[in-house]
Amino acid sequence: MEAKIDWPRNDYSRVPFRLHHDPALYELEMERIFRGPAWSFLCLEAEIPNPGDYRTTWVGDTPVIVSRDKEGAIHAFVNRCSHRGAMIVRNLRGNAERLVCLYHRWCYSSAGELTGLPFRKGLKGEGGMPADFDMRAVSPRKLKVENCSGMLFGTFQPERAEPLDKYLGEFGTGIIKRFLSKPIRILGYSRQRIAGNWKLYAENLRDTYHASLLHEFFVTYGVDRATQKGGVKMDARHRHNMNHAYAASDSQEDAKAAYADTAARLDRMQLRDKKLLEFKNEYPDGMNLAAPTFFPNGLLIQINNTIGARQIRPKGVDAHEVFQTLFAYADDDEAMVRHRLISANLVGPAGFVSMEDGEAIEVIQRATASAGDSSAVVEMGGRDPLRDLAHRVTETPIRGFWSYWAELMGMEPAGGIK
Amino acid sequence: MKVLYDLMAEYGMALDEDRLEDWVELFEEACDYRVVTRENVEQNLPNVLMWCDNKNMLRDRVESYRNVNLYNPHYDRHVIGPLRIAGEKANVWSFDASYSLFQTDLEGNTRIFSVGRYRVEARLAGDAAKLKSVMVIADTGTVPSLLATPI
Numbered sequence: 001m002e003a004k005i006d007w008p009r010n011d012y013s014r015v016p017f018r019l020h021h022d023p024a025l026y027e028l029e030m031e032r033i034f035r036g037p038a039w040s041f042l043c044l045e046a047e048i049p050n051p052g053d054y055r056t057t058w059v060g061d062t063p064v065i066v067s068r069d070k071e072g073a074i075h076a077f078v079n080r081c082s083h084r085g086a087m088i089v090r091n092l093r094g095n096a097e098r099l100v101c102l103y104h105r106w107c108y109s110s111a112g113e114l115t116g117l118p119f120r121k122g123l124k125g126e127g128g129m130p131a132d133f134d135m136r137a138v139s140p141r142k143l144k145v146e147n148c149s150g151m152l153f154g155t156f157q158p159e160r161a162e163p164l165d166k167y168l169g170e171f172g173t174g175i176i177k178r179f180l181s182k183p184i185r186i187l188g189y190s191r192q193r194i195a196g197n198w199k200l201y202a203e204n205l206r207d208t209y210h211a212s213l214l215h216e217f218f219v220t221y222g223v224d225r226a227t228q229k230g231g232v233k234m235d236a237r238h239r240h241n242m243n244h245a246y247a248a249s250d251s252q253e254d255a256k257a258a259y260a261d262t263a264a265r266l267d268r269m270q271l272r273d274k275k276l277l278e279f280k281n282e283y284p285d286g287m288n289l290a291a292p293t294f295f296p297n298g299l300l301i302q303i304n305n306t307i308g309a310r311q312i313r314p315k316g317v318d319a320h321e322v323f324q325t326l327f328a329y330a331d332d333d334e335a336m337v338r339h340r341l342i343s344a345n346l347v348g349p350a351g352f353v354s355m356e357d358g359e360a361i362e363v364i365q366r367a368t369a370s371a372g373d374s375s376a377v378v379e380m381g382g383r384d385p386l387r388d389l390a391h392r393v394t395e396t397p398i399r400g401f402w403s404y405w406a407e408l409m410g411m412e413p414a415g416g417i418k
Numbered sequence: 419m420k421v422l423y424d425l426m427a428e429y430g431m432a433l434d435e436d437r438l439e440d441w442v443e444l445f446e447e448a449c450d451y452r453v454v455t456r457e458n459v460e461q462n463l464p465n466v467l468m469w470c471d472n473k474n475m476l477r478d479r480v481e482s483y484r485n486v487n488l489y490n491p492h493y494d495r496h497v498i499g500p501l502r503i504a505g506e507k508a509n510v511w512s513f514d515a516s517y518s519l520f521q522t523d524l525e526g527n528t529r530i531f532s533v534g535r536y537r538v539e540a541r542l543a544g545d546a547a548k549l550k551s552v553m554v555i556a557d558t559g560t561v562p563s564l565l566a567t568p569i
Contacts, residue, residue, distance in 0.1 A: 035471020092457070126441045188458040188483045191560040269485065272474035326465050341466055342496060345479075349561035350453065356488045358564035 005406070006373075007413035011383045012399040012406075014375035017368040020197035026317040032297050033408050034060025034314075038161035039146070039167050041298025041311050042066050042076055044325060046150060046184045047093070052110060055093035058313045059154060059297075065099070066152060069110035076145045076154045077112030082138040096226075097169070114139045148173055150180040151309065168294065169235030175242060175292045178283060179300045179307060183229070183330040185317040187308075187341065190324045192349035196361035198297075198312050198320035198404070204357050206397035207292040208232055208243045209380045212259070214360055217352040219259050220269050221277055222246075223303070224289045227254040230254050231390040237402030237418065238386040239295040245392070247279055247288035263345065276345055276352075279304040295404055303353060305336075306343035318365055324348055385417060422511060422540055425547045428498035430517075433568060438480045443569065446541060447473045450551040453569055454536060455559035456534065467556075479568070489566035494531070496519040496569075501539055509542045512552055517554075519569055521562075532569055533556040 008014035054067035063079035122128025143154035144166035230245030308326035381394025432441040479521035499516035521531035
């Protein structure tokens with residue numbers, strides 16, 4: 001298959017299924033998006049608070065080290081030894097003055113500079129590297145890192161990338177500040193490996209239509225229903241999106257009328273232990289659900305009082321890992337931390353309102369492998385120009401995702417909308 | 419301690435035979451069931467994949483699986499290793515056991531779904547034992563597809 005796309009329509013209301021299956025496109029995505037001018041989410045600043053701290057992460061399929069040097073500056077560079085290509089750091093995190101490759105003990109600084117290698121000058125006048133060997137010239141490839149309120153982003157092509165604040169837009173920088181308005185404490189991680197192309201997860205995050213239908217827990221127990229006040233908010237380029245809803249902004253009667261199939265259940269089913277759904281409002285905006293997602297791989301998530309970040313890690317054309325970091329605020333008391341952990345039952349690989357995503361994505365991947373030239377239909381909410389909406393019966397942000405994806409890939413249709 | 423072995427045998431079989439309600443009945447009211455990962459435990463991080471801090475929360479989870487949640491149709495198969503009994507205090511026995519959990523889809527394809535260890539406290543009353551707490555510490559920190567039915 002050649003890496004060229006015949007978009008059936010220039011408003012992205014038809015998305016060819018082969019975009020989730022073509023290995024050549026996957027390779028190009030790694031090059032043109034993840035190693036291109038996009039800003040990828042790396043990790044949270046709170047994960048590397050001290051000089052010498054480092055942790056490993058992924059930008060697309062590239063292993064990356066994020067580290068803090070002794071002056072406190074944050075760096076990111078490819079986790080691959082300049083010598084023979086071995087992974088330099090093999091643990092998940094740590095603190096070290098220098099990072100040493102296991103194979104031939106080549107040494108790197110926290111800034112990702114090659115600083116030394118054994119037997120460089122040979123032994124007793126024999127062997128060694130040539131006199132003109134330039135360590136600087138072979139140091140691992142670096143990413144430019146920017147810190148937005150404690151959320152770290154990196155790009156491999158800063159010369160082509162927009163400044164981060166422009167890339168995220170007012171929408172992005174504002175919502176990140178809302179989540180990270182005060183110091184945080186990491187509660188831990190979860191990982192989920194889904195047998196589907198990474199873009200199916202990116203689409204899922206922009207598909208507010210599915211939320212209250214696939215995740216019946218939302219409707220049944222009244223966590224989030226399309227009848228609540230809420231909507232979708234995007235940046236000016238429509239590549240990022242936030243699905244959001246306001247707590248207690250609909251009535252049981254509205255919900256029963258809208259969800260005829262589950263209406264009977266609304267009265268019958270009650271949680272025996274209601275603390276699972278307890279919501280302590282802690283933001284001036286009153287949202288109980290906020291899921292801002294940042295092209296291509298980042299996401300912040302709030303469902304009631306569980307808060308965290310997620311990173312999409314592509315693992316080949318037909319799999320990806322969803323890496324989730326949950327956090328609390330540093331000034332939370334013990335009871336609040338416990339409450340956040342109980343609320344964590346809602347999210348993650350075993351989450352009451354998230355487990356279905358894994359299954360939905362896998363059955364798409366399985367069924368569309370043989371779909372040939374056919375396309376997905378993305379028309380809920382209309383085919384209008386991309387814009388913010390004060391409702392969630394829409395798939396408009398999915399079209400926004402594809403529009404920017406096509407631009408970075410150099411594969412836009414004639415007159416493609418932005 | 420045959421009664422403890424029997425308890426864990428029924429624990430695995432109840433889950434594997436899709437008798438989730440029977441599995442809940444193995445716990446006492448003031449119980450604690452948690453699924454955590456070794457990655458978090460080794461970093462002293464409290465994050466949970468699942469946490470029910472009393473029996474009603476277990477009942478709610480099972481009821482939600484039966485009526486509300488949608489997940490991959492599958493069969494579970496638990497293989498639980500020998501118990502390493504740590505001790506007893508006021509009729510509460512503490513022990514560890516390794517587990518392997520295989521998952522099989524409706525077309526008969528089997529995969530290793532999770533391996534790890536249980537840290538259990540069980541209360542002995544006469545000839546019967548009830549679970550006071552079960553902490554599942556999964557070595558398999560990367561959940562394949564999704565985690566619905568309990569480990």
